[in-house]
Amino acid sequence: xxxxxxxxxxxxxxxxAGQPFGMLSGDSGLAVFSAVAAEPRCSVCGKRISGRYIKDxxxxxxxxxxxxxxxxxKCAVCGRPAKFSSGGEHFCSEKCQQSKWPRCSxxxxxxxxxxxxxxxxxxxxxxxxxxxxxxxxxxxGDFGRFADGRHICKACNRTSVNDLAAARDIxxxxxxxxxxxxGLGTDNPIEYSLVPQDELKGKTTHEAQGIxxxxxxxxxxxxxxxxxxxxxxxxxxxxxxxxxGESHKIYFLFGIPENRFREVAAHELAHDWMxxxxxxxxxxxxxxxxxxxxxxxxxxxxxxxxxNMRMQENPDPIxxxxxxxxxxxxxxxxxxxxxxxxxxxxxxxx
Ligand SMILES: [Zn+2]
Ligand SMILES: [Zn+2]
Ligand SMILES: [Zn+2]
Ligand SMILES: [Zn+2]
Ligand SMILES: [Zn+2]
Numbered sequence: 001x002x003x004x005x006x007x008x009x010x011x012x013x014x015x016x017a018g019q020p021f022g023m024l025s026g027d028s029g030l031a032v033f034s035a036v037a038a039e040p041r042c043s044v045c046g047k048r049i050s051g052r053y054i055k056d057x058x059x060x061x062x063x064x065x066x067x068x069x070x071x072x073x074k075c076a077v078c079g080r081p082a083k084f085s086s087g088g089e090h091f092c093s094e095k096c097q098q099s100k101w102p103r104c105s106x107x108x109x110x111x112x113x114x115x116x117x118x119x120x121x122x123x124x125x126x127x128x129x130x131x132x133x134x135x136x137x138x139x140x141g142d143f144g145r146f147a148d149g150r151h152i153c154k155a156c157n158r159t160s161v162n163d164l165a166a167a168r169d170i171x172x173x174x175x176x177x178x179x180x181x182x183g184l185g186t187d188n189p190i191e192y193s194l195v196p197q198d199e200l201k202g203k204t205t206h207e208a209q210g211i212x213x214x215x216x217x218x219x220x221x222x223x224x225x226x227x228x229x230x231x232x233x234x235x236x237x238x239x240x241x242x243x244x245g246e247s248h249k250i251y252f253l254f255g256i257p258e259n260r261f262r263e264v265a266a267h268e269l270a271h272d273w274m275x276x277x278x279x280x281x282x283x284x285x286x287x288x289x290x291x292x293x294x295x296x297x298x299x300x301x302x303x304x305x306x307x308n309m310r311m312q313e314n315p316d317p318i319x320x321x322x323x324x325x326x327x328x329x330x331x332x333x334x335x336x337x338x339x340x341x342x343x344x345x346x347x348x349x350x
Pocket of ligand 4: 139152153
């Protein structure tokens with residue numbers, strides 16, 4: 001961009017070289033003129049102009065460079081005359097511009113390139129965004145690595161559940177809360193285990209987007225006896241089935257941070273409840289949607305509704321859409337809508 005100043009005098013000492021927002025900077029960029037006979041006044045300080053003066057491209061006159069600069073846009077950071085504008089704001093220098101950039105929540109450096117990630121939508125510079133992710137929260141997991149290859153961040157590691165007794169205590173605490181506050185409880189004797197990632201994956205029958213943190217497994221041992229009888233030359237056989245035993249198991253991935261562990265426990269315990277009261281439901285979206293919905297209610301009971309953003313935004317067609325389906329049904333004016341829905345699902349032909 002190049003702008004020519006309006007000339008009032010023949011004694012032109014400099015032309016105006018355009019800067020990003022159209023005005024000049026530096027000594028060479030100012031248009032300086034000799035005063036004319038009419039004795040004009042500085043449009044900033046009002047002083048009578050004599051000798052050399054400055055005129056801008058809208059025709060205003062100034063007694064000095066200092067007065068002229070007072071009319072320029074101010075730096076959004078330090079208030080000094082600005083030299084360029086960026087993103088709708090004026091700045092005097094790159095240093096001032098950079099001081100407006102967000103600070104990376106991980107390394108603390110300011111950066112204008114990066115991403116927002118995690119429950120708190122925390123800003124990460126592009127370097128930190130490229131680090132291996134924490135298996136639980138997705139933030140840079142550079143605190144440590146488990147034997148099964150998962151990375152964990154410092155914050156998640158602080159409450160990481162790695163001990164079976166602790167896992168059982170937390171799961172039973174969640175179970176008691178669900179029974180008391182949500183009316184969801186069973187008397188099933190549940191066996192809890194903490195397992196590495198490969199083992200959990202090996203037991204999972206369906207793939208979800210992202211990492212699985214827990215699993216509920218219900219098994220029935222059924223003995224079938226076939227009796228053959230011969231009566232008056234005719235042979236008849238009859239098969240009887242008898243349930244000899246049942247097992248209810250919940251597997252947790254080891255190392256889950258405590259708050260997330262409670263959410264996972266609620267999810268798996270919701271499967272246990274559905275297995276007992278609506279055992280015929282076999283639509284995965286209904287099963288997982290229910291488990292996620294119950295987990296979201298438990299997050300609210302623990303005062304952590306922000307954890308439900310993950311479910312709300314989960315693009316998975318089973319987990320995410322199932323959750324949103326249950327949430328919508330729960331908002332129906334009919335207080336029994338959820339149970340009516342599960343009743344209908346349970347009666348569907350397999
Ligand atoms: Zn002045
Ligand atoms: Zn500045
Ligand atoms: Zn960073
Ligand atoms: Zn983490
Ligand atoms: Zn599940």
